[in-house]
Amino acid sequence: MSVTDELLANNSDYARTFSGPLPLPPSKRVAIVACMDARLNVYGALGLAEGEAHVIRNAGGVVTEDEIRSLAISQRLLGTEEIILIHHTDCGMLTFTDDEFKRSIQDEVGIKPSWAAEAFDDVETDMRQSMARIKNSPFIPRKESVRGFVFDVATGKLTEVNA
Template identity: 50%
Template sequence: MADRSSAALIGRLTNSADDYKEARKNDSRRAVEPSLKLAVVACMDSRIDLFGLLGLDIGEAHVLRNAGGVVTDDVIRSLVISQRVLGTESIVLVHHTDCGLQKITDDGFKDRLEDEIGIRPPWALEGFKDPFVAVRQSVNRLLHSPFLAHKDNIFPFVYDVDSHRLIPA
């Protein structure tokens, strides 16, 4: 059963969805394929408004977000579908400064989870110290994937959360 704060949150979200529906009622865009043929992989950090940062609008790009914005097997799976089924040709990677994954280690996190719930996760946390090194590692993973159709247009960036600058990596 949801508590009052959960009910308030759900109410806020559904009210927003109603407003969104009303604002979009005459929107004729129905194409599933992103118009810029672009996929963006970025960190899930709530401080980063990717659409505002990159000047994107709805329907222009696929946006994949996870902890750290790192390229994992699941990110590659989504990018392969994005490219081979939905026509994207370019990939933008956005890592950032002051990332939560810079503050924890794989073993430390896994140890803590195992202590708390008795199970050690099988997946890699993908923690890192330097976002510039990490984003280049993600590029390398993309370049070595045999499944991606388009590897010529991969653009890595690091977003500085203090200066709000997007820095090519």
């Protein structure tokens, strides 16, 4: 059985006790941008329930054009007001450089990605960069509460990054 089929079987159990539907706009009016890391369970770590928050995730939890797009839709069409950014300790993005990664792809398939890999060498510095990208975007209307945190994969605790 593939992992996909195994997770589908889990979904049957989930649906058995599911109570829906809930309203489309997030009830807590918050959007979260977090790393895709498997150890960072955003619903668990923040005690979120279904229907409460938009959750946006990618490699690193960095803010690129696609996160600006998602946040613009979140705030402008679905009423969110606060933004929480989450990076974490022991992140894979600390283990390589953009140049190395793109060179390895070019060597293997003959094409160099035209996009940045967004690797970083310091979690807090990159968090400030992600916050700065949000603050600088003309497409995100509400920036009164944009706060960044580092999730510790050893303890489960969030620590705020000073802007």
